[in-house]
Amino acid sequence: MAQVDQYSEKLVPNVHETERNVAPSPPPTMQKPRRFWEKLGLYNMAVLLLGTVAVAIALAFLFFIWGAATHGRQRSFPALWFSIVEKKWATRVVTLSSVLIRIATAAQLGVFAAILAALILEQVGVATEDLPLVSMIRCLNSGPHSLALSVANSFFTKALFPYSLLIVLAIFNAFALQFTSTILLTDFGDTRIVMEFQHDNITFGLNRNVSTGVNPQGINTYGGLDYWKTGPASYQRFAEFKEDGSQTEDFVDTGKTLRGFPPFRNDSQRNLLRDYSGPMTVVDTRVICVRPTVSNVTVDVDPIQDDPTINGRFSWKTSVPNLEANKADQEKGFEINCTVPTAGNYNVTKDWQISSCFIGVDVARLLGGIISDDRNADYPLGHTSANLLLNATGNWRDWEKAFSNDTRMEQTETSKPLWTHFTRSNVTIDFSLCFVNPLPASYEVEVSSDRDGLDLGILWNSKTASFNTSLVRHMYGTTKATIEERRQLQLKNKSNWTTSGVDRVWNITTEEFIWNTLSRYDYASVHSSDPMAGVGVGLTTMFTSGALPDYSVHRIHAAIFQDIIKRTGNPAVAFQTLTTILLQMAYYDFLSEYDVTAPAKWQASATLNIPNQWKAFGVVLGLLVVHFTLVITAIRLFLARTEMSLLGNAWQAVSQVVSADTAGVLHEGATTTDREVKGTMKQSGVADGRIRIAKSVTSGRMEATAVRQRYGATYSAPVGQV
Known part of the structure; x- marks a missing residue:
């Protein structure tokens, strides 16, 4: 039996034929067309929409604090702003707004991670050992960091690099957004303000x-x-x-x-x-x-x-x-x-x-x-x-x-x-x-x-x-x-x-x-x-x-x-x-x-203690621009390039992992740890394979398929077999 590593990897966007030692399956059933809200899921859409509204509200309040501070130095400010700063609540408002921004962006990055997991599974594929995790990410909304290890080994792969870059950029941007409050407070300083009458x-x-x-x-x-003979304590x-x-x-x-x-x-x-x-x-x-x-x-x-x-x-x-x-x-x-x-x-x-x-x-x-x-x-x-x-x-x-x-x-x-x-x-x-x-x-x-x-x-x-x-x-x-x-x-x-x-x-x-x-x-x-x-x-x-x-x-x-x-x-x-x-x-x-x-x-x-400059505010605004650019880019790619992923559906995420190509691994994984499974896969050479979600010609199912290229021909075989 030839070894799997004799074959070079090839990324195949669509698999129409496979050569297998299995009996032909019944003709595939027709898949029901899905609308975009079905693909994204109502929960994810709510997260994206409400998160955007929350960020907008937080930004509006922060802009109010910064803008009124600028006018406050010129003796013109709203009564609400004056009440806030007079009671020394300005830093508290910044902290609460920062918390709102962090929660909203973190939730949206969970959707972002699910979208990228779907794109990678359908367009590129992942290492066999990462298949269960990446598939489950589509319904867990766990964040881009959960994809980091899955793409680390193949970061510079030509087809995977754009997605890897998006993931890394999202991780660093999310890390920076965790310090929103700290960043914003660097704009604060003791400033002379003329109070109300x-x-x-x-x-x-x-x-x-x-x-x-x-x-x-x-x-x-x-x-x-006699004031002529007395010196003043001070000159008023x-x-x-x-x-x-x-x-x-x-x-x-x-x-x-x-x-x-x-x-x-x-x-x-x-x-x-x-x-x-x-x-x-x-x-x-x-x-x-x-x-x-x-x-x-x-x-x-x-x-x-x-x-x-x-x-x-x-x-x-x-x-x-x-x-x-x-x-x-x-x-x-x-x-x-x-x-x-x-x-x-x-x-x-x-x-x-x-x-x-x-x-x-x-x-x-x-x-x-x-x-x-x-x-x-x-x-x-x-x-x-x-x-x-x-x-x-x-x-x-x-x-x-x-x-x-x-x-x-x-x-x-x-x-x-x-x-x-x-x-x-x-x-x-x-x-x-x-x-x-x-x-x-x-x-x-x-x-x-x-x-x-x-x-x-x-x-x-x-x-x-x-x-x-x-x-x-x-x-x-x-x-x-x-x-x-x-x-x-x-x-x-x-x-x-x-x-x-x-x-x-x-x-x-x-x-x-x-x-x-x-x-x-x-x-x-x-x-x-x-x-x-x-x-x-x-x-x-x-x-x-x-x-x-x-x-x-x-x-x-x-x-x-x-x-x-x-x-x-x-x-x-x-x-x-x-x-x-x-x-x-x-x-x-x-x-x-x-x-x-x-x-x-x-x-x-x-x-x-109020904002006396706009530098930190501009930095946070820039981080949010990067955040929404990443999210919007991911959504557009998801709607245009995926057909088999319905985000937020756990049964689909589990079902698509089950296939003839993964049967052996699934059988062994029922009673072992991930580390033990990965060790067995490395010994057998299965770990070198790549799995993607594709439509099986024989069964008509959307399932995990091992993709290989042998002498110029596309070849998918059960894991561990040739």
Whole structure:
């Protein structure tokens, strides 16, 4: 008897004749034509249809999460999405959607495996030892991995290779889809999202009894800290509306600069604020500084006094926009009686010896303020305060020596704009006159920002033995940065601020006590024996490290003022920054004691873990495209190339295995293991054969048939025989 391995394998698409040593069978019966749903099976069709719907639903929900996250970063998102991410359910939704995708695709891959099993059995054939398993796969829907071992030995066979490739691709794709949730979550990251509007009453100020003019609770807003001598714990974010300023050789105008203080005590509430509509205290921090005309300058160096005093008279050119002079006194000028900021015994060569001397509120009137500054008998020009800045050189001994015989100083030309220069011997002094009128009041405002803010602090640089004020200077607008770049809130300007006052909108009267912050107690007039000390001398504020306690300010205030004026040469900007800081300190110091409320709404940002890119989503979408391409390709091949497989039918799967070609193996397999059967088949050479499902000419059955080619002729014989 010849051995089976003497014959080379040939794949035969249809078997019409076989040479066998068996009696002819009865003529075949006619097979009933099957429709596609009968071939696929109702269960498999339901799996394919419902699985596709499930994947579509999961993808739609995932697309909703990703798409809304993209819009959410631009302040536009659906309420459902916001509810999900606010409760931190976004990752849970992704996990549940991923589970749905995995279940649906796994079920469909079971149908895919059944289809490929049918195609392989009818078109190519399988090794004899794999026939029972591959046949049963058609009704088990076990997945493509169950076919892996069956095609492994003949992967590169020409006829089997396309199907093997589909199986391998499906296995790897299915493996990747098992990590759908992990893949998708790589798109997630902490992202700043503007939350929905909150509506609530907010406390913003102290009530003022209109009839008595005081706070009903009796809160003493005049006692406590001297904010000039106290450094803030942090520099709070504020809202700002600013118009362009102007500058010439004779004056500098910061432009209208309205700054509002958000009524939130918690720094995170201020810094996360993106939109706010409600009550807020607003101040007008516009500062105009002019070059004064100074005359009759004399210096008094009294050994009893700690610092020299300077006397004289000043006026200025009246053609300054937005500044109305006191014309009645402008011709004769205004009196100067201020303390000279000498260096004392300290070495302050790195700083300017600069001070601010308060002149009064009857010198001029700032125009174009936030509201009209009412005049009255006590304030004929309103509340605009005039401050004379003095910048000197030389220590106390230099001044004593220079004015030991003569008290007069002479004016000389200077290249510095805004300053009037005087000199004598080796000491000099420069004058610049600044005006400010903050007019603090509470209004109904609207503010917004496209980014979070930041409360800042000042760091000490031990190497240079100085404060690093760069961030604070940037924050308060001393650079050319925009409001957005400074991360401040944008205050919306109003055509008429008066009608937006809280007294008009909510019939609330507040006590604008923070104005008192800018006034200083006259320490020097109390402690000095000089009878002239009370005439303005005690109202001198020095921004030098060597200043005596009566005149000094907190070292941080001095550092900020010094850094601004040294870097910009602009006294108006330096004075504006200091004014804002002092008003802020007073406002937030009393915030916990405020007793008037009004309705407000605001939006704040929050850090949410949401999708911030589409890369992983695209990867999963690509895997699903591959999945459905494989499934659709398999279905089309199945409907076009198979005739004898009805998926999901176990009796057919078993019946088609039974034939004369497999009778011997089936007989032995009834009482043995698969391993024992395979061992017997290898010993007999049967394992080298290939079996396919074909229509028997003799019996008319669809059954397992061994296919061989011998000397160019097709030959099918019982397994183990020739």
